[in-house]
Structures are given as C-alpha cells and as structure tokens.
Amino acid sequence: MRTDRPTRVALVGPAHPYKGGGARHTTELAHRLRDRGHPTTVESWRAQYPAALYPGRQTIADPEGEPYPDTRRGLAWYRPDGWWWTGRRLAREADLVVLTLFSPVQVPAYLGILAGVRSGRRSGTRVVALCHNVLPHERRAVDVSLVRSLLRRVDAVVTHSAEQARLAEGLRGPGRGSVVVAEMPPHLPETGGALPPPPGERRRLLFLGIVRPYKGIDLLLRALPDGAPEDVELTVAGEFWGGTGKLEALAAELGIADRVRLRDGYVPAGELPELFASADAVVLPYRTATASQNVWLAHEHGLPVVVTRAGTLAGHVREGVDGLLCEPGDVEDLARALRAFYAPGEPERLRAGVRPVDPDPYWRAYTDLLLEE
Numbered sequence: 001m002r003t004d005r006p007t008r009v010a011l012v013g014p015a016h017p018y019k020g021g022g023a024r025h026t027t028e029l030a031h032r033l034r035d036r037g038h039p040t041t042v043e044s045w046r047a048q049y050p051a052a053l054y055p056g057r058q059t060i061a062d063p064e065g066e067p068y069p070d071t072r073r074g075l076a077w078y079r080p081d082g083w084w085w086t087g088r089r090l091a092r093e094a095d096l097v098v099l100t101l102f103s104p105v106q107v108p109a110y111l112g113i114l115a116g117v118r119s120g121r122r123s124g125t126r127v128v129a130l131c132h133n134v135l136p137h138e139r140r141a142v143d144v145s146l147v148r149s150l151l152r153r154v155d156a157v158v159t160h161s162a163e164q165a166r167l168a169e170g171l172r173g174p175g176r177g178s179v180v181v182a183e184m185p186p187h188l189p190e191t192g193g194a195l196p197p198p199p200g201e202r203r204r205l206l207f208l209g210i211v212r213p214y215k216g217i218d219l220l221l222r223a224l225p226d227g228a229p230e231d232v233e234l235t236v237a238g239e240f241w242g243g244t245g246k247l248e249a250l251a252a253e254l255g256i257a258d259r260v261r262l263r264d265g266y267v268p269a270g271e272l273p274e275l276f277a278s279a280d281a282v283v284l285p286y287r288t289a290t291a292s293q294n295v296w297l298a299h300e301h302g303l304p305v306v307v308t309r310a311g312t313l314a315g316h317v318r319e320g321v322d323g324l325l326c327e328p329g330d331v332e333d334l335a336r337a338l339r340a341f342y343a344p345g346e347p348e349r350l351r352a353g354v355r356p357v358d359p360d361p362y363w364r365a366y367t368d369l370l371l372e373e
C-alpha cells in the first residue's frame with residue numbers, strides 16, 4: 001500500500017477501558033498513524049471475552065495513557081450480527097483494516113467482520129491480521145483451526161518476531177500473500193515517572209505481570225534458594241490465573257515462604273513507580289515469549305533485568321550493561337544469573353547502565369511497514 005498519500009486506517013482491537021499492553025498498543029498505534037497524517041479510527045469492544053475465558057480483570061477505571069478520541073466501542077462477543085455490519089461499514093470508511101489478534105477467542109468475530117468487509121469492500125481495501133500472539137502459549141486443538149481459518153482469508157499477516165512469522169506461515173499455507181515481521185515498538189503505561197532511587201541495595205527482586213505457567217514463576221522460586229543471598233526477597237505482583245495456592249505450596253516446600261510475597265491483583269499504573277523503587281531488578285523467567293514490554297518498562301524506571309532468552313526479550317537487553325541473560329526453562333542457569341547479579345557491586349553497576357528506550361524510531365519503522373502491507 002502506498003505511503004506517500006493519506007491512508008484511511010481502521011484498527012479493530014481493545015482500547016480503554018480495557019487494560020494492559022494490548023489496549024495501550026492499539027491506542028498508541030492509532031495516535032502514531034494520525035500524527036503521520038493518516039486518518040485513523042479504532043473499533044473497540046464493549047464486551048471482548050466471556051468472563052469464563054478470561055479469569056483476570058478486563059477493564060480499569062483510569063486510562064493508562066491518552067485515550068484515542070475516534071474510538072467506537074460497539075463490538076461484543078455475544079452479538080454476531082454486529083460483526084458483519086461493522087465490517088460492511090469499514091469497507092466504506094477504510095483503505096486498510098487491521099485486525100489485532102491476541103487470542104483465538106476473537107477469531108469468530110474477526111471472521112464476521114472480514115465477511116462484512118468482503119461483501120461491500122471497494123477496490124483496493126486491504127485487511128491485515130496483526131498477530132500479537134499467533135497461537136496461545138497454552139493452546140487447545142481448536143485454537144489452531146480457528147487461527148488458520150483467519151490467516152488464510154486476510155490479505156497479509158504481521159507478527160512481532162521471526163519465530164511467530166514461521167508459525168503464521170505454517171498456518172497460512174503457500175501462495176496466500178506475505179507474512180512479515182515488525183518489531184514491537186514501546187507502548188508503556190503513563191506512570192508519572194520513576195521515583196528517585198534510594199541509596200544502596202533494596203535486597204528485593206520483582207516479577208510483574210499476569211502470572212501464568214509459561215511465565216516460569218515456579219522456576220524462579222526453585223532458583224531463588226541457590227541463586228540469591230538468603231536476605232534477598234522476591235515480590236511477584238500481578239493477576240494470578242488459577243490462584244496463588246500452587247506457588248504458595250511450592251515456596252513452603254522449598255523453605256522460602258518467608259522470602260516470597262505473592263501480590264495477587266492488577267497493579268494500576270500509578271502504583272508502578274513505588275513498586276519498581278522497592279526492587280534491585282526485575283526478573284522475567286519466561287519459558288516462552290513473543291514480545292513483552294516489561295524489559296523496557298523496568299528500564300524506564302531505572303531497573304536492570306534478569307531475563308531468559310525467550311522470544312524477543314533478549315533483544316531489549318545489553319547483557320552485562322543493563323541486565324543479565326539466562327536460558328529459558330533452566331533452573332540452574334537462572335540461579336547462576338541471580339548469583340552473578342548479586343556479586344559485590346553488581347546491582348549498582350548494572351543500574352548505572354540502564355537507559356530509557358526512545359520509542360520514536362521503533363514506531364516510525366513499525367508504521368512504515370504496516371502501511372506498506
């Protein structure tokens with residue numbers, strides 16, 4: 001698609017009052033496209049998922065960034081008639097329709113929107129699937145067939161890593177157009193800024209985010225006794241899908257229950273600076289990953305990181321400068337990295353190397369690629 005003239009873009013995805021990185025990404029992308037002169041609308045949801053399929057908190061009262069003004073919130077998972085009519089309208093209003101895919105649960109609605117676009121679309125209208133996750137980290141057999149049905153019908157597919165692109169190519173099949181990789185740009189919550197770091201070490205590590213098996217918190221608990229000194233504690237802050245019971249039992253079994261704080265519940269953006277200021281480093285022990293913002297979020301608040309080489313995480317770290325890396329799924333290597341982090345003087349040295357990310361070059365490249373599709 002040509003980028004030397006304005007492109008009318010419709011982004012279909014979550015926006016405020018939905019929370020988290022997905023809503024922030026959709027909103028920031030809309031702002032960036034508009035700032036570049038491309039008229040952009042957001043088609044968001046009034047009901048995105050059935051509560052039984054998303055056990056965490058779906059919405060928040062206060063936005064975590066500047067809301068996008070041209071946002072409609074009419075889509076609902078339980079109103080399939082609205083899917084088709086939305087697509088029909090977008091065929092008249094947009095040159096490019098972007099379906100942001102986070103979960104196979106969205107696919108039936110997206111197929112309905114796509115059918116509406118196809119039924120009324122003008123010559124030149126394109127539909128792109130923007131895949132935050134091609135398939136879930138914990139997947140069911142039906143997930144594969146659902147996502148395959150979508151990827152084989154759109155004009156192009158955009159992913160956020162080469163690994164995800166290969167997965168999408170396998171589902172899309174040959175001869176159906178491009179699958180491209182666009183590096184995920186920073187879209188961090190507005191927290192009010194980092195707090196001035198107190199002197200010395202905090203003797204505390206932090207994990208932040210939704211707690212699910214692929215995030216590897218059980219591996220971190222197993223690595224903690226051999227990896228970090230006995231006076232170092234761990235805070236795990238976020239929504240625990242499935243509750244805290246198993247991790248509490250594991251901490252007790254390992255004899256570290258007094259060193260581990262499990263803070264269950266969504267952490268509002270305004271509480272993040274104090275949470276980061278209480279820690280020496282953010283630890284991300286993911287078994288698998290696609291594209292996470294949490295390395296950049298830690299750096300935004302002055303913290304180094306200890307992360308696995310899963311997905312794109314390692315690409316955000318200057319090893320030995322602002323963080324340390326270890327292998328995913330390897331308790332011993334994670335313990336080694338924690339020992340290395342708490343070597344004398346290392347927390348302060350790594351903290352001194354932390355620099356906030358500049359989002360502008362990432363967003364310029366990202367929007368260029370998306371508009372070309």
